[in-house]
Structures are given as structure tokens and as C-alpha cells.
Amino acid sequence: MRATALCSAAGSVLLTALASAPVGGLPADAGYRPALADSAETRGTALAARRAAAAGIRFGSCSGDQEMPGALRCGTVTVPLDYAHPDGKQIRLTVSRAEATARDPRDPKRPVPRQGALVFNPGGPGASGMYFPLVGLLPEWKRIGAAYDLVGYAPRGVGRSAPLSCRDPRKLSRGPSQAPTFPSESYKKERVAEAKAYARGCARKGGAGLRHYTSLNNARDLDVLRAALGEKKLTFMGASYGTYFGALYATLFPSHVRRMVFDSAVNPDPEQIWYRTNLDQSAAFESRWADFRAWIARHDEVYGLGRTAREVLHSYEKALARLAAAPAGGKVGPGQLQGAFLQAGYYDDYWPQRALALSAYLKGDPKPLVQQAGPYPEAAREQENARAVYTAVECNDAPWPTDWRVWDRDNTDLARVAPFETWDNVWANLPCAYWSGPRQRPLDVRTLPGELPPTLILAAELDAATPYEGARELRRRLSGSALVTERGAGTHGIAGGPNRCVNGHLDAYLLEGRLPLYGADCAPRAEPRPVAPGNRAKAAPGVPWRAGQARPATSSATSLRRPV
Template structure:
């Protein structure tokens, strides 16, 4: 489920046999006694060793206010004395020392595959100043991400390229090519990562979080997870409820085992269609500025006209329909992209392709990071859950959905299709349920009512499963990742909880932020 948060103001069928990984029997993604003991041992070792923070490597792109270090975690928690991998960690120290300091707070921005090393930079933003006074802000790259035992499935040099088509109505021949591509990608993951690949799971991400807590010298964890970070944060809450001090879930993945991950992707595609319609209505409302149509349908016709033109002659030789669709998909994550996208489309149809090229052209400089992120995303989600083995099931479900939600359905399906060819652990996801007597303190949940990447039903489902949780909803809004953003109401609740443990009523609502201004 692609759900990398655009956070705050910074900036996630086995048709033929697969060689390279031995087959394993299906089993539940449960805590496991050996793994539980392994986490406890690794945490004790990490607490004794701590983290030797120092100057951050230049490759991280962090300023001098941020320190970096590493923490060692077992590759396989069932064998904690076996192979270890090192996770990179970043820190900005609390600016208020002494009695005002409340410890460290760890952040994950989503994914799977999102790199949270940037998080300490938020200390410089007004919305985070009071939190940064009280807490060390801790970012990290989860296993497989960035420099944390990085995963890869294909040659990065060829990963970011264009032009490509946008599969709104894929032909049989196009589908056949995507099947072959997905099969090859799954083989590449197995070939490049070997048997170690099976240990890159959401459950192990939750276990790593407890080792990180111990390495930071924290008896209890303060954690804020956005998007996918809410899912393994929920796993952590279920596995280690008495280890939690404060926990925030922002833009929430539906944790229902029946939704992980195939069902969630279908729900996501349907939700993106609704946000795509919101953007088109907004553009139509500002026809006098963009001249793209007075109705949402006319704006769609303008977009499709541009897509057909790009199919015949890609902009700058690299921007085809696929690149434009990928760029405009970001409008579903945040309405801060709305005016930018409308300007680019309007200019392109008037004969100026420069804004569209700037917006959508493949960036060779980001190829390595993009390939790594996609590899982690694929490996974690494919390892986490059962996926349909039969291509006819995928074809049936996505064909049906695409009739009413064509914008994102097929590109989402084809991105996840390697999981249909997986021959890894094939686990059943943990059924997250945390009772009142578990020892978990009250938790805070944040969600936008029209979030496309993590549809709102997921927030309601997680609240139902975690006793004592409070849900703050931004009404009528669709931005993905709302904590620390421009909505003062949301931020007030977030700050009150993190600084004082104060929570509002079980279901609390904030008015939406104003819609973006139309700028030419």
C-alpha cells in the first residue's frame, strides 16, 4: 500500500515457480516465544551499549544541529545471537534541558520504505518548537531503507525512466507485459537479497522499534507514526503495550488482517478517485485562472487531451502519460499541490511544456533512493501477508474497480503485482487488538476525513481495536499526514497530548484548513 506521508511542511498469483528462495509453509504472523525472547535480549544489549551519536555523514543531507549514530538489531529475532544489521539513527537534542525534558520521541514517516532520518529538522519549524523543547527528536531509517542494510531488487540506473504510458484502460497486451515485468521483479528481489529477505517484515519493524527504545535509554517509548508507521506502530502497541508512554497515529492504515495488504490497495485506489474528483472540481471553480474547463468533466477532458498528446510526443523526450499521472497523483496526498498541477496542465495545453517537465520529468539523481524505497515497499508488503495467487483474481477485482475509479487503480495494481509471484514467508497478519487492561496508556489518533492514501475507515477500525484511544478528525479535508501541518486545531491537540498527556473526547473534530488559493 503506497502511503508515504507528505509530512508537515517538509517535503509514503504464483503463475510460475520463483527460484532463489526456498518455499516456506504458511504460518501466522504471531509474536513467537523465540522472537519475544530475542527482542528482550537485543533490547538489553542495546541498552547497555547505547548509541554513539556524532557528526552525520554528508550523504544524509542534515545540518549541524543533527547528530547521527547506529543501533544494532538481529536480522532474525528467533536467533538474536546470529547475524545483526545496523540501523541509522538521527537526533536533535531537546532544546529545554533539566526538568523540562520529557525524553526522546521517535518518528516514522510511512512507506514501507520511508526514510525518517530527516525528522530532527522539524525542530526548526514553528509548529514543532514546543515539542522540540521537551523532546529529543529521533529519526531513523528502518531495516532495508537508506543505509540500514539496504535492499534492492533491480539495477537502480534503469529504475527511474520515461516516457511510459498511464494504464487507465490497459489492453490485454499491456497487461501481459506487466505480468512479465512483475514476475521478473519478484525474481530480482529474491536473487539480490537471498534468504535474508524473509526477515524484512512489519513485525520485525515493530521489534526493531523496541530495541531502538532501549538503545536511546528510554524505559518507555514515545512514538509518532504516520501512514504505514501507524501499522507497525499498532503492532508495537499490541506486542509491547507496557513499553509505551505516548503514541500518536497519524493518517491511519486499516489494520484489519483481511485488508493487509491486497484489500487496502483496492480501497486506496477508490479513495484516490474521489480526491482526483475534488481536484478537478477545484480547478473548474477557478476556470478564470486556469482555463481548463468550467466543470469537473471538462477538466478531465483537458487532462485526457494532454495525456493523448504526450503519448504521441513526450514532453522533453521523457514525460509521457505515466509521468504526468504519477506527478498528478500527489494532488491526492495534499491540496498544497493543486495549484501547481493546474498551472502545469494549463501551460502545457497552451504550448509551454516547461512547467510540466519540471514537475514530472524522471530524476536520474533520485534513482538509487527511489529503487531502494520501492524494493523495501515490495518486500515488506509481500512478506507480510497472503496475496492472490491467480492473475484472473487480480484482473477481475481491478477491472471492476477501474470502471468507477480509473485514475489510480491499474497503476496501483501493477506496482503491487510482484506479490502475486512471491515465494517468501506468506504470513497471516497479526490481528491487532489491545484491551483496556493491557497496560497501554491512552493513544492519540489523527485523520483527515477524505484522506486517499489511508482512507478514513482505517482510523475508525484502529480506534475500535485499541481501547482508550482518541481520534481527532479534520473534517472535509484530504491531506495525508496532518500533525504539524497548517491546521492549528489539530496541532493544539497534538501538542497538548505530547507535552501533558491531555486528550479530548473520544471522537473530536477540527474544521478543515482553507482550500488553496488559485495562483496563475
């Protein structure tokens, strides 16, 4: 049995035990959806949608600071901040669109009937989909771009859409930071104090409106956007966190759905949202980290980091120790190294460049590591905004443990078998322990047979950010859905990537409405090829953007990392 399987099994056993630990707050209620059917928010959403349908969206040139190419058009849609009071404060969401080309890319003389708008969300919470329409330029998306207007948008709080902030972006850490695998009590106290201060900053800067930044309101916003686009029924594709509020939408508005694609699905079980989701994620990243180390070991002749996964781990830990004593370039410490390698847990496109940077650093050349892991101050505002939205949505969405001892107990136990990501995940989410706003009960995602049109779920079997069980749970809860699995692969977000089998099912569904009756398995994509020293041009920090990914962050240490 592989080491990855052992780690996964150990983590699963531990998390099963943790599932019985109370997290406080109100329990999930299977009767919650019927209670919402005639709620003030539901009536407010219907009113806002009627208004949006009448107003439409006036698309024009995109503003200069949005850095959009001329082919894209931008506009705004107005939504209530609080759907229970639709005549109260309004906010504007920015929207981007590339119109359907209406020409078959295989035969440009052949017209293609327009099928409406395909709306996309890349996840987060806190990621913007404004760049999504650019995928229509890629070969894998040309057939879809011929039939659909490709529509992206910035959800509430993100970018120019009533942006949230919790602290001054100029105060983001620009220098090296630590990332102890087994933190001391004094270090924990420092991080608890930081989490409390961050939560206070969110409450102070967000004010009374902060409570309205939730996944349920993201789902309601989506229905208003549908109406503003002139669509009677929604065609939607959500990746990562986008699958969660997409599932909320399917539950709240099943009759408004035309087609929905869920790429890399969050587990929608109300008992998982969001505390246990992050425990599961930390366990899954341990397995993916082991897969990455095994790949490096198979290419020891290129990188010289070890012939076994254990030897590669020793090389990584040696780098951590050196960076703790003397940060690379004065910028990259253990925290930055861990952040850069965490990105490789999301996307195996990063494996060659990360391995090359680690190898070069241990051989005396820190430049590739500084380039890939160092902070980029010019991205500070975007990163601070993304983190603020992430924190607000997840903290507002559900109950969290409010006793630090619960976090400490659960994650100390988990770190014994999954040390790579566990504590970093804690620090990212700990402000939710000290959140001052009201907490919602997670909606029980579920549809009855015939209530929702058939939907498509895509998942990589070894995905760490959204573990595979989430896709299976979503399939059980959305009647008539079909699950397409990329077996033996772990990249987060698989639509529009290099796997022709996956893309074939995506095209068949979006273009023809066809789904595999019992789901389908696809063989894994090819493993990334190693990049030899001296060929660094092929190991640049960025990778081609595609649907299923948030726009690549410029700083690995503070990038969007959850679910999600």
C-alpha cells in the first residue's frame, strides 16, 4: 500500500472520530429549505429579479483598471444588500461578457445556434470570475464559446463589487514568516491574538452590512444576474467554492435551472460546512503532498532531492530550517516556502517549477525560490480583499467552535498524521472563532426526483482542495446528476484542461444536454514533465489559466487557497 493511501486512511479514521465533536451553534435542519420557500429573502429575490429583468445590463467598454482586452464588454447588475429588505441599500456587481461567436470552430462557414449565457464562478470565496470569458480564446473552449455568451462576474465583496476589507493592505506581511509544523504554545498565543484582531478589523470596517456577505446571498445574486441577462433559465458552471453556492441555487431555485456544471465539488453536507470541511482538506493535502514528493523522487536525476519520498521530505525540511535561520533574499521564510508548495498541491502544473526552485536553493541559488515564493506588494490590495471576502462568507455561513481548546485539540491530533497543511489551515480560518456577527444554519442541499434538470459533476479522484467524497455526496443529494471522475489525478479544477475525455463529457452536456447515464471514468492526464536546471524559461511562476482555477495569485504565500 502506498504511503499516500496510508496517510489518507489515517486521516479518515481521525476525522471520523472528530465528526462526533460538537462545534456549537444551531444544528443543520432538514426542514430549513421549506422554511425558506416563503421567506422575506425569497420574496425579495423575486422582486430584485423582476427589476433586473426590466433593467437588463448595459454592456460597454471595461474600465482601464480592470485590464480587460477590447473584445470583452463589462457592465453592472444591481442587487439588494439585504434580500429581506429589497428596497433598502443596493450594491452593484461587475459583470463581463464575450458574446457567442456563432461559428463552428471546425467549420467557420457553419453557423451555430446560440444557447444563451454560460455564467461562471471560479470559487474562493473571494475569487473573481471577470476573466472567465477569455477562455473562449482557448481551443478547448471554442465550441462552447460558439454556442454561449461567456459571462463572468465579481461576486459581492470582490473587486469592484461593493468590496470588503478587514485591514490596511499596506500592512500585509511583506517579509519572511514562520510556519512551524508543531507550533509552540507561545506561537499559538500569537496567532490567536492575530485572529482576534483580524475579526475585530472585519467588524469595524464591514459594519452592519458585513452579515449579508454569505453563500445564500451569493446564490440569490446569481438568480438576479440570470434575470438581468434576459435568461429564463440559468446555465451555470461553478468550480470549487462555486459548486457550493451553485448547489444552494439548485436547491432554492430548481425550476430556474437549465444546465449546471459542478467542477471540483465542495461537500455540501450541512454538518461539514465549514469547520469539518477544513479538517478534511488538511488530511487530503497530506496525501497530495506525498504524491508530489514521490514524483520528485522519480526524477532524482534531474532535481537531486532524493530517491524516495522520505528523502525528498528531508530535503524540504532542510530548506525550512535554513530559511528559518536566514530568509532567502530577505523575503522568503518557511511560511513562504510552505505557501508555494501548497499551490503545488492544488495544481500539478506547478510541480516542475517548485521542484526546480527547491533544488536550486539547496545548491546555493535562491533566485528561483524568491521569484516563485516571494511576496508581491503590488498585489496586496487584491489579496487583502480576497481574504476579507473568504473570511466573511465562511464565518457568516455556519457555526464554528468558539473555544480555542476545540481547535487546538482537533488540529493537534490531525497534525500527527497530516502535518503539511493542518496548522496553516487553522490560522487561515481562526478568525471565525471570534466572529461577532450572527451565524446561519447551513442549508440542507437536496432536490427531489424530477425537481431539477440533470446536472454534471466533474471531479479529480485525488483532489486535495475539495476531496472526492464531496463530489459523491453532491451526486447523492442532487437527483439526476451524473459524476465524471478523472481517476488517479489530483489537479483542482478539471474542466477545459488537457483531459480530452473530461472535455468531451463537458461539451456533450453543455452543447447537447447529454450525460453518461451511470456517470463515467476518465483516465488521468499525463504527469508533468520535469524541468532541468538551466531551462528555467519553462518553469516560470505562472501556469496557463483555465476554468476551474481562480486567477493565479501573484504571491503564493497569501493566495486564495480554500476550498476552496
